[in-house]
Structure formats: C-alpha cells, structure tokens
Amino acid sequence: MERIIKNGVVYCPLNGINGEKMDISIKDGKIVESVSDDAEVFDASGQIVMPGAVEVHAHIAGAKVNVGRMMRPEDSKKDAEGTVEATHRRAGSGFSVPSTHMTGYRYAQMGYTTAMEAAMPPLLARHTHEELQAIPILDHAAFPLFGNNWFVMDYLGEGDIDSCAAYISWLLRATKGYAIKIVNPCGTEAWGWGGNVHGIHDTAPHFKVTPAEMIKGMAEVNEKLRLPHSIHLHCNDLGHPGNYETTIESFEVPKGIKVNPATGSRDTVVHGTHVQYHSYAGTSWRDFESAADIVADYVNKNDHITIDIGQVTLDETTTMTADGPMEYDLHSLNGLKWANCDVEMETGSGVVPFIYSAKAPVPAVQWAIGMELSLLVKDPAKICLTTDSPNAGPFTRYPRIFAWLMSNQYREDMLENKLHKWAQKRSSIATIDREFSFYEIAQATRGTPAKVLGLSDFKGHLGAGADADVAVYNMNPDTIDPSSDYMAIEQGFQKASMVFKDGELTVKDGEVVNAGLKGKTFWADTQVEQNSYNAVLKEVERQFVKYYSIGFKNYPVEDEYIAKSAPIKGVML
Amino acid sequence: MSEIILTPKEQPQVPLEAPNIKPDVFAGKTIDEIKEVEINYGNDTVKLSDFFDVEGTPGETAGEIKIIIDGDVSNTKRIGQQMTAGEILVKGNVSMYVGLEMEGGKITVQGDATVWAGQNMRGGELEIMGDAGDYVGSSYRGDWRGMNGGLITIHGDVGYEIAEYMGGGKIVVKGNADHMPGVHMSNGVLIIEGNVTSRTGGEMSGGTIVVKGVIGQFLAGFKYWGVEKNIQVDGEDIPGVFYKFTGDNAIKGANGTVYVAVAGNKHVAPE
Ligand SMILES: [Zn+2]
Numbered sequence: 070m071e072r073i074i075k076n077g078v079v080y081c082p083l084n085g086i087n088g089e090k091m092d093i094s095i096k097d098g099k100i101v102e103s104v105s106d107d108a109e110v111f112d113a114s115g116q117i118v119m120p121g122a123v124e125v126h127a128h129i130a131g132a133k134v135n136v137g138r139m140m141r142p143e144d145s146k147k148d149a150e151g152t153v154e155a156t157h158r159r160a161g162s163g164f165s166v167p168s169t170h171m172t173g174y175r176y177a178q179m180g181y182t183t184a185m186e187a188a189m190p191p192l193l194a195r196h197t198h199e200e201l202q203a204i205p206i207l208d209h210a211a212f213p214l215f216g217n218n219w220f221v222m223d224y225l226g227e228g229d230i231d232s233c234a235a236y237i238s239w240l241l242r243a244t245k246g247y248a249i250k251i252v253n254p255c256g257t258e259a260w261g262w263g264g265n266v267h268g269i270h271d272t273a274p275h276f277k278v279t280p281a282e283m284i285k286g287m288a289e290v291n292e293k294l295r296l297p298h299s300i301h302l303h304c305n306d307l308g309h310p311g312n313y314e315t316t317i318e319s320f321e322v323p324k325g326i327k328v329n330p331a332t333g334s335r336d337t338v339v340h341g342t343h344v345q346y347h348s349y350a351g352t353s354w355r356d357f358e359s360a361a362d363i364v365a366d367y368v369n370k371n372d373h374i375t376i377d378i379g380q381v382t383l384d385e386t387t388t389m390t391a392d393g394p395m396e397y398d399l400h401s402l403n404g405l406k407w408a409n410c411d412v413e414m415e416t417g418s419g420v421v422p423f424i425y426s427a428k429a430p431v432p433a434v435q436w437a438i439g440m441e442l443s444l445l446v447k448d449p450a451k452i453c454l455t456t457d458s459p460n461a462g463p464f465t466r467y468p469r470i471f472a473w474l475m476s477n478q479y480r481e482d483m484l485e486n487k488l489h490k491w492a493q494k495r496s497s498i499a500t501i502d503r504e505f506s507f508y509e510i511a512q513a514t515r516g517t518p519a520k521v522l523g524l525s526d527f528k529g530h531l532g533a534g535a536d537a538d539v540a541v542y543n544m545n546p547d548t549i550d551p552s553s554d555y556m557a558i559e560q561g562f563q564k565a566s567m568v569f570k571d572g573e574l575t576v577k578d579g580e581v582v583n584a585g586l587k588g589k590t591f592w593a594d595t596q597v598e599q600n601s602y603n604a605v606l607k608e609v610e611r612q613f614v615k616y617y618s619i620g621f622k623n624y625p626v627e628d629e630y631i632a633k634s635a636p637i638k639g640v641m642l
Numbered sequence: 643m644s645e646i647i648l649t650p651k652e653q654p655q656v657p658l659e660a661p662n663i664k665p666d667v668f669a670g671k672t673i674d675e676i677k678e679v680e681i682n683y684g685n686d687t688v689k690l691s692d693f694f695d696v697e698g699t700p701g702e703t704a705g706e707i708k709i710i711i712d713g714d715v716s717n718t719k720r721i722g723q724q725m726t727a728g729e730i731l732v733k734g735n736v737s738m739y740v741g742l743e744m745e746g747g748k749i750t751v752q753g754d755a756t757v758w759a760g761q762n763m764r765g766g767e768l769e770i771m772g773d774a775g776d777y778v779g780s781s782y783r784g785d786w787r788g789m790n791g792g793l794i795t796i797h798g799d800v801g802y803e804i805a806e807y808m809g810g811g812k813i814v815v816k817g818n819a820d821h822m823p824g825v826h827m828s829n830g831v832l833i834i835e836g837n838v839t840s841r842t843g844g845e846m847s848g849g850t851i852v853v854k855g856v857i858g859q860f861l862a863g864f865k866y867w868g869v870e871k872n873i874q875v876d877g878e879d880i881p882g883v884f885y886k887f888t889g890d891n892a893i894k895g896a897n898g899t900v901y902v903a904v905a906g907n908k909h910v911a912p913e
Binding site (some may be wrong): 140141142143144354404405406 | 781782783784785786894
C-alpha cells in the first residue's frame with residue numbers, strides 16, 4: 070500500500086529538516102524516498118508535518134495505574150466518553166488516569182504514536198503487559214524497577230557487576246522489559262522499615278550498598294549489556310526542598326562511563342527523569358525556591374545526560390510512584406487518600422490524589438521550575454517534554470505546555486493573572502523571554518526521546534526506513550504567530566488533523582478513525598556469558614523457593630502475552 | 643405561576659434517567675416542546691412523552707415553574723439534578739439521585755426515595771416525606787468533597803453513611819439512621835431525631851451532629867465534655883438534655899461536635 074502526504078511543512082530535527090515544504094512517501098508501513106503515481110494522496114498544504122511523537126516517561130499501565138483508577142471514581146466521573154460504533158471506538162473514562170482504550174486514543178489524537186510505561190514492578194509485569202496490550206495504537210515498552218531490588222542490592226553491595234549484569238539480562242527478558250529504571254535507590258527498601266535514605270551515601274537497611282553505588286553499578290551494567298536506553302533515574306530526595314544538590318551529585322555518578330549501545334545512536338549514560346521535582350532549593354516549604362538555573366546549567370555543561378521535565382500543569386491529578394516514602398510524605402501533607410504497596414523483594418509504591426492549585430504558592434513555583442528547566446537548557450537535544458503523567462498533570466495537557474513554551478505572552482498572562490506571586494519571586498521565570506520554535510518542540514517530543522531511548526533508527530524521524538508514524542497539524546507556520554496565537558497552538562496540537570501509525574490513517578480531524586490497531590512491544594534482548602548466567606539463575610531460583618510468593622517457572626511473561634513482540638538487541642554472544 | 647403536570651404511564655423495568663425533569667429545562671418551552679425533552683431509557687435516548695403524559699401551563703423562567711409528577715416514579719433516577727430554581731412535587735416514590743447536585747429551588751417527594759438523595763447538594767431544599775436509602779446528602783463515590791449547602795429533610799428512616807463528607811448545609815432526619823451517619827463530615831449540621839445504629843460521626847473533622855434518640859455503639863475517638871441543657875446549633879434552639887462530645891480524634895486536629903440525648907443513652911457517657 071502506497072501513500073503520500075503532500076505539501077506539508079515538515080519539521081524533522083533528527084534529519085535537520087526545519088519547516089521545509091515537502092512530501093512524505095509511505096510504503097508498507099515505512100517511510101520511503103518516493104512512491105508511484107498510484108499512491109493514495111493526502112493533502113497537507115498549509116499544515117505542519119512531524120514524526121509521530123514519542124513519550125519517554127509516563128505511567129499508563131500496570132498495578133499502580135490501576136490502583137489510581139480504582140481509588141478515584143471521582144476522577145473517572147470528570148471525564149468520560151461513550152462508544153463510537155462507526156469507528157469501533159470503545160467507551161472509557163478518567164481525567165488524570167484514563168482507562169486503557171482512552172489512553173491510546175488520547176495520545177493518538179495529539180499525534181503521539183509511541184509511549185513508555187516508566188515503572189513496572191517485575192513481579193507485576195504480566196498485569197502491566199496485559200494493560201499495554203489493551204492500549205490501542207501506541208507502540209510501547211515498560212521499564213522494570215531495579216533501584217530497590219534485593220538481588221541487585223546484594224550484587225552491587227559486593228561490587229559484582231558481572232553477576233548483576235547476568236541477573237538484569239535475565240530479568241529484562243523474563244519481564245519483557247526495556248530499560249533499567251531506578252527509583253529512589255535504597256529509599257523504597259528503607260520505606261519497608263518505615264524510613265528513607267537521604268542523599269546518595271546512606272546505606273540501605275540490612276544491605277551493604279548506597280544509592281551512589283546502585284546508580285554507578287547499574288550504569289556500568291547498562292553499557293555492559295549494551296542496552297538501547299541509558300539508565301533511567303528518578304533521583305533520591307524527590308520533592309524535598311534543597312534536593313538539587315542530591316540531584317547533581319547523582320548525575321555526576323555515572324559520568325565517564327563509556328556509552329556503548331548495540332543499536333540506535335544514544336550518546337548519553339544517564340536519563341534524569343521528572344527533574345522539576347528534583348530542582349528545589351531552600352530548607353523547608355517556607356523558604357522553598359527554584360534551583361532550576363543551577364540544574365539547567367549542569368545539564369548545559371555536561372554531555373553524558375538527558376533529562377525530562379515533569380512539568381506541573383496546575384490540575385487536580387493522581388500521583389503514583391515506586392517512591393513509597395515520598396507518597397507517604399505527600400499524603401501527610403495534603404491529607405487525601407493514600408494507597409501503599411510493598412512488592413516483596415523488588416520494590417514498593419504509593420498513590421495519592423493531588424491538587425496543583427495555581428493560586429497556592431508551592432505549585433506556582435513548581436510550575437515555574439518546569440518552565441525554567443525547559444527554557445534554560447539551551448539544547449532541546451538534551452530534554453524531553455513530559456508531565457511524568459499523571460504525577461505533575463495528565464499527558465493530555467501537552468499541547469498547553471507546548472503553547473506555554475512557544476509564547477512568552479502566554480507565560481506572562483499566567484504569571485500576572487493566574488499564578489501565586491511566588492512563581493515570580495522564587496524563580497527566574499519572569500526574566501526568561503525565550504520562545505520554543507516548532508522545530509524545538511519537535512525535537513523535545515520526537516527526536517530527543519527517540520534517540521535517548523535507542524529507537525531513533527526507526528522512530529522520531531521521517532527519513533527513509535523509519536516507521537511511517539506521522540502527525541499532521543492544521544496550523545500554518547507561515548501565518549500563525551505562536552507568540553500571540555497561543556490558544557490556536559494549544560488547540561492545534563490537541564487534535565491532529567491526521568495521524569498515521571505504521572502508514573495507516575489512525576486519526577482524522579482530531580478523531581480516532583482506526584481504533585483497532587495494536588502497537589508493538591519493545592523489549593531488551595541480551596545475552597551474557599553462559600557460565601555466569603547459569604550460576605546467577607541457580608541462585609535466583611534458590612531465593613525464589615525461599616522468599617517469593619510465586620514459583621520461579623511461573624514468573625516470566627510468556628510470549629503469548631505479547632501480540633507484536635519487537636525485541637531490541639543489546640549485547641549478544 | 644406555572645404548573646406542569648407529568649403523569650407517569652408505567653415505570654419500565656429498565657430504569658429511566660431523567661436529569662432533564664427540572665424547571666431549568668422546562669423554562670421557556672411550550673407543552674409540546676416539553677414532551678420532546680430527552681430522557682434516557684437504559685442506554686437509549688427517548689422522549690419524555692414516551693413515559694409521561696404532559697399537561698399544564700408553561701412558564702418562562704425556572705423560578706415560576708412547579709413540576710408535579712402525579713404518580714409513582716420509583717424507577718426514575720436523577721429527578722431535579724442540578725436544578726437551580728422552581729419546584730418539583732413528586733406524588734409517589736422516586737429512585738436514586740433525586741436532587742443530585744441541586745443548587746436551588748425545592749423538591750418534595752411524598753413517598754420514599756432510594757439511595758444517594760441530595761448527593762453533592764449545593765443549595766435549595768429537598769424534602770422526603772417517607773424513607774430514604776443510603777448516602778443521603780453524601781459526596782460522589784470516592785470524592786472527599788460532598789454536600790456543602792441547602793437543606794434536606796427526611797421524615798422517615800435513612801440508611802448507611804448519610805452526610806458522608808458533608809461540608810456544609812443541613813440535614814434533618816425525623817426517623818432512624820443506620821450505620822455511620824456523618825462519616826468524614828467536616829462542616830454543616832446533621833440532626834437525627836430517631837435512633838442511630840452505630841458509629842455516629844466516624845472520622846468527622848468538623849460540623850455538628852445531634853442525636854435525639856438512642857445511639858448504638860459509639861466510637862472511642864470522641865472526647866466527653868459533660869451534660870448540656872437546651873443547646874443551640876446553627877442559630878436554632880434545641881430543647882432537651884444532651885451529652886456533649888468532640889472528635890473524631892482518629893483524625894488529626896478534628897473538631898466535630900456530637901450531642902447525644904441523655905435519655906436512653908447512659909451507655910455512652912463515661913461516668
Ligand atoms: Zn514517573
């Protein structure tokens with residue numbers, strides 16, 4: 070099947086294309102150089118054409134996402150839609166934590182075609198994959214949590230990188246996981262004892278390992294396994310005033326480790342996630358202020374790191390993370406309902422609703438910090454735009470964030486009329502007049518996430534050979550002035566005029582017209598030296614018998630779970 | 643003044659949902675137009691006249707319209723949802739969610755109501771001459787922000803967890819209440835003239851509950867203050883002799899008040 074998207078204004082940063090009028094040719098689900106005259110023609114004149122966007126970090130599937138849905142019927146009530154029989158669209162509900170089908174539709178409507186589930190408890194990998202399978206359209210992957218895993222803590226406590234690599238290689242395959250996710254290393258384990266760790270040099274209770282050793286060890290394992298993505302780090306001390314020092318210290322830890330992916334073109338060793346939550350100065354909520362300038366400066370000066378933002382959207386939302394102690398802090402702060410879970414030898418989690426009120430001082434500063442980070446990091450090749458959905462706000466707010474970043478006037482309106490004055494007083498946001506271009510938006514939502522995930526051979530760009538994931542927006546860059554027409558920017562990005570997924574027209578005029586498409590599941594396939602692998606597995610099996618609530622043979626996610634399996638190879642022997 | 647009379651034909655087995663039965667929707671419409679007003683029958687949308695005969699004098703504004711439902715609507719939900727003005731009189735029983743999120747005006751039900759009557763009420767008046775079910779004047783399921791204005795009066799008995807997360811307004815129950823009236827309540831007034839089965843004011847953080855009948859099992863989280871005579875609650879004098887408690891201290895900083903009639907309640911006083 071051949072298709073051609075004609076005369077659009079194309080933004081494709083990975084190929085250096087900045088607003089050129091050109092045609093995009095599609096054949097058999099891939100982008101090609103040209104097609105025959107028989108190709109089906111789609112007119113995109115006067116419209117923006119970008120690669121399908123890539124979500125680098127969100128919580129869209131799995132146990133804690135579902136707990137968020139179950140404990141918040143009032144969130145479901147706020148946003149519900151019925152079935153659309155003509156296009157086989159299923160009903161759904163949920164504002165901050167939409168149900169599975171609605172998650173797929175809403176991402177697709179905004180031109181997103183790939184999304185990462187950023188925190189998968191290995192023990193709950195089946196549930197996570199079941200939900201990912203129920204999310205239509207999006208290609209996806211899930212990051213297993215390793216930062217408080219007992220095996221990893223034991224191996225790295227002893228400095229045994231080889232055994233740790235063998236274990237992680239096995240676990241990635243067993244859970245069909247994609248990347249090494251580290252959340253509050255050692256802290257969630259300490260929470261099992263009612264505590265936490267502070268900074269990166271506290272030792273986890275009953276282990277001989279510190280957060281710093283965990284970060285370094287896993288970064289080494291990551292490159293030894295030649296994984297597509299770097300380690301994906303949720304630093305210690307999330308949300309604590311004064312935490313920026315921990316953040317920068319953590320980013321320093323893996324510096325100098327040689328980047329070594331087997332595929333893709335990643336050139337960094339650590340991805341710092343939702344850095345807004347980690348860029349706080351002050352000593353308490355009373356003298357709390359932004360340290361985004363310091364963190365952005367660090368990112369500007371160092372090339373071993375990428376970050377995503379975790380932009381606060383000023384909504385009522387649902388926070389959910391494997392950072393169990395942080396969720397308890399949040400619950401103590403706002404008094405709202407709280408779910409807490411301990412996942413045996415692996416991790417934990419918590420869920421708490423949260424209201425980021427623009428008129429309240431702290432959320433206003435958090436909003437400003439996210440904006441500062443996006444605007445002060447000079448090179449959009451180093452940042453991905455996220456809300457850590459749904460933690461700082463639902464992913465459906467991305468278009469608003471793009472508009473804020475593209476319009477100083479929009480931000481001034483927020484600062485003058487909507488936000489608590491702390492936003493101006495406790496941050497530098499009022500002094501920043503930079504405005505993102507369409508090219509830079511495309512970079513921070515397509516090129517950069519695809520590259521840092523190691524998927525840029527076929528995602529995040531529109532060169533020949535790429536997956537034919539294309540988003541078309543009904544905005545004419547020649548006539549629209551994002552600076553003043555910011556509401557049009559927001560609306561334009563909210564509902565793409567056309568979205569193609571693997572070459573199939575999936576969204577038309579902002580509505581999903583092909584709701585039945587199933588996405589691919591990316592997972593990391595690696596092989597390590599057989600003797601060490603066998604020895605490690607023998608030990609793991611022994612521990613399973615002793616401690617786990619599930620049999621060793623029942624633990625792995627079988628191939629049957631995955632409709633479209635897409636292994637990405639790392640180190641192979 | 644306009645009176646619009648809806649005579650139910652037959653209550654179907656599949657429930658009707660009729661948030662459009664309210665003066666705000668009928669205002670400015672002719673009788674023929676009112677017949678066309680949409681209601682839901684299961685997952686189908688139907689016309690009001692499919693299930694009701696409609697007659698009477700139309701009115702221009704909601705405030706001048708009185709809707710009389712002349713018969714039993716015990717399988718019709720959401721009557722008067724979000725109404726802001728005017729009046730509804732039901733001469734029979736109603737189903738769930740009568741007066742849901744109502745903001746003004748008055749609803750009178752001469753028969754019984756089932757669950758969620760006056761959920762999330764904001765203002766106006768809801769009076770039920772018979773019994774009501776669970777969750778009278780409660781919040782939406784899961785929400786911690788409930789009823790915050792208006793007056794609900796139930797002349798009969800009520801079920802579980804009435805006034806749940808109540809944050810304002812007033813509820814008067816002339817009959818008995820089942821478990822946990824005023825659970826999570828933070829403000830407003832709840833007066834129960836009959837008996838309570840158990841756990842009055844569980845996890846309440848504010849507001850006032852008065853129980854004139856016999857209180858069943860009471861919670862340990864309340865502090866006893868002694869006996870008070872002829873109390874005043876929300877500007878209203880309530881004669882009688884009451885034990886006074888504050889709590890529920892299961893909640894940090896809680897400051898709710900529970901008055902329990904001395905008569906018949908010796909078992910809850912510490913002495
Ligand atoms: Zn996250």
